[in-house]
Amino acid sequence: MPEYLTIIIRATSILVVLFFVTKMLGKKQISELSFFEYIIGNTVGSIGAEIITGLDNSFIHGVIGIIAFISIPFAANLLAIKSKHLREFLDGKGTVLIRDGNIIEKNLKKERYTPDELMKLLRRKSVFQFSDVEFAILESTGELNVLLKREKQPLTPSDINLKVAPIKEPRTVIMDGKMINEALEFIGKSNEWMTSELEKLGVSVESIFIGQLESNGQLIIDQYDDSISTNESVDEGPYLVAILNKCQADLELFALSAHEEQAKLMYIKNSEKLKKVIQDTKKYLQ
Structure with a gap:
């Protein structure tokens, strides 16, 4: 057999082996590598390259070596689940770099970070003043997680006791010019309903690259023809009126349940x- 054909067969076989052993380890090894897993990954990659190009070496022995190396982090992860000390030893612990708006210099030096590097990490979190930070910790993966001071955090509806409707994830109902029946069934819609919505927009399903139905009922589409205006949506007027009617009904309900006369008058007003x-x-929508 020609050498180039042997290399192709070995490369394909090693790719299949690495794919299955990585799937066995789970998604953590893809998203967050510890020092231990980083070393294992580099070693396994080197073994794989040697198996592919080292035609004089035994293919089976190389596969056994890969499986042996992969088995080490797999067994270590199983043990780490049961032991906190082993987890900290293998994965490391987070290091606090900022507390109460003050940089902890000794921890910064311990992790070999310069002030410029710290500010760069903060800017990635849209923070430009370290004094705005209540707490910042450098995780074992190298990611900096930041908690802003209370007065620097964005205002949320709960801060002003405002009740808002829950938001559900948008559903992709059209892709590559075809309706996704499973998504339509999940949200309780039919193909006929979708066809009528597309008629309102004056488009056909075949002309749509991707279409999403948002939680508020809006249909957002992107067409194959980029010269046509995209992100068209169904008329939002009825939805807006429905929200206002709900708010008005809530105010009336609050007025009925209020115990103080002043509060009741405020709700009614x-x-x-x-x-x-x-x-x-x-009137405006008409």
Whole structure:
């Protein structure tokens, strides 16, 4: 057999072996490598390269070597699940670099990071002033996780006691010009419904590269023809009016459940204001 054909067969076989042993180890080895796993990965790669190009060496012996090396982190992970000390020894521990807006210089030196490198990591988290940070820890994977001070954190609906509707993940209902029946069935929609929505937009399913249905009912599409305006959506007017009606109904409900007369009057007053806004909105949409 020609040498080039032997190399191709060996390379393909090693790729298959590495694929299955990596699948056996799980996704952690892909996303987050510890020092131990990094060494194992480099060694296995070197063995694989030697097997492919070293035509004088035994193919089976090389495969056995790869399996032996892969078995070490697999067994270590099983033991680490049961032992916290072993986990810390193999994976390492996080190091606190900032606490209460103050940089801990000794920990920075311990991890061999310069102030410039620390600021670079902070900027990756959209933080430009270390004094805004309540707590920052350098994980064993090299990622910096940052907790901003309370007054520097973005305002959320819960901070002002505002109730919002839950958001569900968007569903891809069209891909490569074809409807995805499984996705439509999951959200309780039919092909006929989707066809009618596309007719409102004046497009055909065959012209769409990808289409997503968002949690609020909007259909977002991207067409094959980039010269046509993309990200068209179904009319949002009825959805907006429905949200305003719900808010107005909530205010009336709050007024009925309020114990204090002042609070009750406030809810009633704002409910009437919102009712007028709804009426004006409907006129505008018409």
